[in-house]
Each structure stands twice: as C-alpha cells, then as structure tokens.
Amino acid sequence: MIKRLFLCALACITISTATADEGMWLPSLIKERIKDMRRMGFKLKADDVYSDKKASLKDAVMQFGGGCTGEFISPEGLLLTNHHCGYASIQKLSSVEHDYLTDGYWAKSRNEELHVPGLTISLLERMEDVTDRIAAGESKEEIIAQASKGKGCRASIEPMYYGNQHYLFVYRVYKDVRLVGAPPSSIGKFGGDTDNWIWPRHTGDFSMFRVYADANNEPAEYSADNVPYRPKRYLPISTKGVEEGDFTMIYGFPGNTQEYVTADAVEYVTNISNPMKIALRTTRLDIISEAQSKDVATRIAYAAKHANIANAWKKWQGESLGLERLGTVAKKATYEQEFATWAADKPQYATLLDSMHTAYEKAIPGYFARELFNETIAGIDLLNFALWLNSQHEKGVKLTADVQNVGRKYYLGDYRVEIDKAIAKQMIGEYVARIPTTEIPVQLTAAIDSCGGVEPFVDGLYNGTQLITKYPLTHDEIFADPMVQLAVWFAPQVAKNSNYAYRNLSNVPSVEKWYRTYMQALREWDKERAFYPDANFTLRVAYGTVTGYENVDGEYHTHLTTLDGIMAKDNPEIYDYNIPQTLRDIYARKDYGRWSIEKGGKSTIPVCFLASNHTSGGNSGSPVINGKGELIGINFDRTWRSTMSDIEFDPDICRNISVDIRYVMFVIDRIGGASYLFEEMDLR
Ligand code: ARG
C-alpha cells in the first residue's frame, strides 16, 4: 500500500513537471525555465543561452532569408541551414550548364563562394520588454527609430499574448551572403514530397553559406573586398551522436502557432478553412502532376511550385486528423465552460466568451473570403501577374518595360500556359461556386453568362490576352487586356481582403482585442498552466529529448534512421528515390571512415533523428543543441501525426525531425569532397 502510494506520488510529480516538451520560450526569460532544462540534462547557464552583455548561444543563431533559421559553425561566418531553405538561392545561381540543384555545389576555395543577390541574414542584437515604455507614453515609432540607428540595424516591436506585452527586437542585417555548398537534390531533397512530413525519414536537408562583412565586421553591400564575418559565438559540432533520452534544445524562429484560441477558432480551421484549402490544392496539384508526368522539362519547371503547394496541403491534412484525434474542439469547449463558471461573478470577464463568439461570427465571412481568394484566384499565375500590374498602377508606379519585366520574371518564369489555363478554369469555377453570389464582381458574372459558362469564358481570356505574347506593352494595351480587366474587376475584393490580412482568424483586430482580456483572465484563472507567447517569427527556445514514439497501436517508431534505410528506398526509376551513384559505391565498399556507427552489429551512417521539441514552420534550419551546447543536428520537419502542434501540442506524439550532424559531415566529406571545410570548424 505504502509502496503504491509512493509510486503514485512519483507518477504525479512526473505529470506535473512534464510540460518540458511543449513551449517556445522567449530567450530573454529563459532563466524561468533553466531549472527544468538542467533537470533534463542541460549543462549550461541561462546567460549562456541568452545575454545582451556577453556572447551567448543566441549569437550563433540567425534568421535566414525571410522564413528560416540558420546557425554559425565557424569563427569565419560559415553557417548551416536546410537545403529547402537554401533552395531558391541555389536555383537562382543555377543554369543549364551549372545545375547546382541537381548536381550539388562545393566551393573549393573562398573565391568560389557564390554571392546570392537579395539573400540576407538577420542577427538578433538584443530584445527588450517595452510594454512599460509604451504604457508610459513612448511611441512605438520613436522606440523603433531610436533602436535602428546602428549600421545595418533593423528594429521591430512585436506583440506577445495578443498585445498584452510588447517586445523590441533589434537585428543586424547582413546582405553579403554566399553559397559555400549544397548536396545534390537527390540527397538534400531525398524522398521529396512523398516523404515530406513523414517518419522514417532519410533526407540530407542541409546547405551551407558564409556571411561576409566589411573590414570592421559590420554589415555591408556585396563587395569583393568584404571579408568573412566573425560571429560573437559559433557552435562546436558534436561527432559523438545522439542516444534516446538525450537533452535537445532548438534555437530558432518559429512562425505561427495559436495555442490559446477558443473552440470557435479550431472549428473554423477543421470545418471550414482546412477542408476548403485541401480540396482546392488537390485540384491544382492533380493538374500540375499530370502535366509533369508527361514531360521532363515541365516536371523541372514546376518542381518548386509543386513542392510549395504540396507542403501546406499535406500539413493541413495531418493537422485536421490530429485535431480530430485529440478532440481539441470538445476539450476547448469544456475548458471554456470551466472558465465561464469561474468568470461568472467577475464583471470584467463574465461576458467575455460571448463577445468573442460574436466577434468570430462577424469576422469569419471576410476572413474566409480572403483565404478562398488566395487559394483560387491567386493560384492563377497570369491573373496574379495582372493583379500585380494593376496594384503597381494603383500605387502610382509607371508600367515601364523594366517594371513589366520584373513582373514577367516573377510570375512567368517557369510557366506553362496550358497548365495555368486548366487551373484557371477550375479555380474561377470554384471561386464563384464557393463565395456568396453578392460578392462576385458583377462584371464577372455578366461575362461568364454571356460566354455561356466558366470554361468558354476562360478560353476567351487566354485567347485574348497579350500578357505572355507581347513585350513591352503600352499602358493602353495593358488596360485593354482581358486578363487585366479581370484583375480590375477584382480590385474591390483585393481591397476588402487587406482588412483580413492577418496571420490567423484570431488576429483580425475585431477578434484579437478580446484575446487581450482573455489572456489576462486565463493567467489569473489557470495558475498551473505554463504560458508562453504564440510563435510570431521571433527568436525562441524549445527543449526536449531525443525520443521515438508510438505511431499507431503496437507500432513504435525508433529515433534514428541510417544509410541502410536510404539504400532500401533507393530506386533509379523513381525521381525522389534515385540517389547519387557515389553513395551507392560508398555503401557497397562500406567505406564510411570516421562517420560510421554500429547498429545491430553492422556499421552504418546515421541520417535523421527524432526529438520531442515543440517546433513550427520557420524552425527549419534551426540548430539542435545538446546538453553541452554543441550542434548535434539541423531541424527540418515534423512527423505526420505532429502537425496539429501549432494548435495543440501532444507530448506523447509530437516529434520534430532533424538531420543528424554526422550525416551532414559525411556528405560534405565523402560526397562533396570538401573536407577542407572541417579545418575551420570545431569538431568534438
Ligand atoms: N515540411 C517541411 C516544412 O514545412 C519541409 C518542406 C520542404 N520539403 C518539401 N518536400 N516540400 O517546411
């Protein structure tokens, strides 16, 4: 009996402290979590993670491009991120003669590192809670202006907890970033869209760049005279590998979670938004895949578009299934009932949930209209080009040949008119079928009627337009063009949509204003809950452990994959599984050198591993750091059953997927022949 009580006490302790895996914590507040982190195996101190006084791990982490993370691995500005994060840059530098996407690329010396025009990285100098300063009357604009004075500085103020707090973030933006190396896509994108969001995974999803600075180590425009940037901190690389149960920390820039929303918001996602977006993307993907299967050039031209459309499409399906499995809507409803009971005698909160419910009812039609527009009308490349031309014109930009050329490059590069037209027929049809009739531009309804239906209308559109065939066009030609006409008809809708252009439904101002109060109330009421602000592309720390999970009843997914799994998938006939011959040869000779491990009595190469960190889109490329502060992997994905973690995190099942740093090193060494890069790294 005593024994059983004791066991129960132990179990209860584990449960009450088991919040460790959920959460994306603000680095400047990490001292509030450090005990928990150390309990799980972290050996460093809070100010090793974040400090604005001395060098800390945060100085090794950067926002890479617009939406990814990267990390420094040498004192000379060498950085790692994902292959899918470097993809657009690698594509930009590629040509028919130099196809770096297909073949990979390795600079054999600094002179061969290739500048990527337009690519920037942002380093966080410091963050500061400015809630009180704003409350005391300082304007956000002033605070930002003051903070962005240094060379290359960019500052922004970001709301936390739906605007209950505001944080200032000061970054330095470096513009001279050069490609150092990337594996061939057959490694960096191995498994393609088929394996995306899936475990077991075998993708070598990494690429390598270097940041350059002026002679004072400060941001500068590209110049041949620039020198490698010297980061305040870089990550040593652990070659020891990972074991189940090891501590892991993810340091990066997650983009979008909504953990505190009410049942109404989750219902919108599961019943309205996701089903609409999934169905429309299925239609678009079917059209594109069919064209790709018939022609190799088309497959290449539409590869990036297909991957982009498919990525969220697949995620939303997993997310809906996950929310359903967890019963999130019902759980939230119960939680809200309990809250309402508590709030009933508190005048400031008593009617809050009703107000939120009403606000949702009012906001949903407009938010849905924008999402529908984005998935249908904005999925038509040529119409997008026309919309862009019209919006430029509305902004007062003269539509010169140069301006037209910018748009042509963006919208009509890698373009096939037959695919676009087929998509237009489906998407315009879906748009008019799914939007309330009163919202359809009257000219469009009339035009469809007079043509005898959507299909003949679209045929007429593509027969009549000169946007593809003629360049440059005069101003009058542009505005007489039927595609541009259609864009002009949509202009009022575009304007309305801009009122709903927020990350989530709950961030529409008329809804969000209630969340400010709701978050305050929750923190008063639900004292046990560990609150962390939703992800918003600001720097966060997540921590957990290396661990597998039970995928379905009786089927456990172990934490590590290896080269043997790649060989089992290898198939020259299937594009996504056709590995480089070099890798086959290495496997045949078991010629693994220092990177081999023993598994089941055989030597092999580790490839990817699972851990229980709470991550989101934007965490791609994030360093996975062990208890000693060393790099053990690069985060790049989540498992299929984890994808609802942006709304509800389930510690039993949510796992992030990382490429093992030893596979990265192996590929650099044995496939890239670039082991000279190890000299500047700190391999431990
Ligand atoms: N699912 C990962 C993320 O959300 C990887 C996406 C890139 N890979 C792809 N096959 N589309 O970004």
Ligand code: ASP
């Ligand atoms: N693959 C995602 C990214 O690109 C990461 C994730 O959603 O887990 O950021």
